[in-house]
Amino acid sequence: MRSRRSPRTWMRFSRCRSRRRVSFPRSPTTELGERTVPKPAAVFFDMDGTIVSTxxxxxxxxxxxxxxxxxxxxxxxxxxxxxxxxxxxxxxxxxxxxxxxxxxxxxxxxxxxxxxxxxxxSEKLEILPGALELIEELHAAGIPLGLVTSTRWDLAKIVINQIGRIWWDTVVCGDHVGDQSKPHPRPYLLAAQRLGVDPEDCVAIEDSPSGIASAEAAGFRRVIVVPSDLPVGPGPVRVLYESLKQVGLADVEL
Structure with missing residues (x-):
């Protein structure tokens, strides 16, 4: 016949059992979430062909x-x-x-x-897959964001109003740099200067050969490249993706 524990005995047993530590293996997701990711000083997006199809x-x-x-x-x-x-x-x-x-x-x-x-x-523009999601994720992580485009401000602002002005800490347009538009490094150098960051600590997201050349000449640590109508080959600082849907916070870490 099973003996019955008194209430006091059962309480002592329960307290003893509750003090035992049980270890569970940590999942890769937990480890990734807890590890320190070296964030870039800023991330700069091209506009036409990278965020929107214009x-x-x-x-x-x-x-x-x-x-x-x-x-x-x-x-x-x-x-x-x-x-x-x-x-x-x-x-x-x-x-x-x-x-x-x-x-x-x-x-x-x-x-x-x-x-x-x-x-x-002024018509509704096609925002390219994954673009807004990536912008929102980087913004939520506290990373300064810039927009660097060859389009002049009077046209760029029409597009920016559709994307959302709230995301951008600085915007550099073609008419802000005179004759030194992409592929000249001046647009990206000016954008980094406005945010007070070193290009070596920054990431650019581009689609065109001229934009990629501009960011590389400015000394950017990494250039994330998505497809355009022109072929783009590999390069020392280039990381090629099929779409911004494949790019997240971990992909811009330095």
């Missing part, structure tokens, strides 16, 4: 401008224009004509182009 709209506006000016204007192909300042493209095209354009004519043509592009960008 380069087709730019190509449509350039084609319309050529027709508006009555022909005789050779615009670059879509692929040749990826990541390049539209003002520089239009200026070069007008000066390469049989009768080179004066500065006033270039400015008038670009004003027409800007108005046409603004109408196209």
């Amino acid at each position: 380069e087709r709209q730019g190509h449509q506006a350039r084609t319309a401008l050529a027709a508006h000016l009555g022909g005789g204007l050779t615009m670059p192909s879509f692929e040749e224009a990826v990541g390049v300042s539209d003002y520089h493209i239009i200026r070069r095209a007008l000066r390469d004509r049989e009768r080179p354009a004066a500065t006033a004519e270039i400015d008038d043509a670009f004003a027409w182009f800007t108005q046409r592009t603004a109408l196209l960008l």
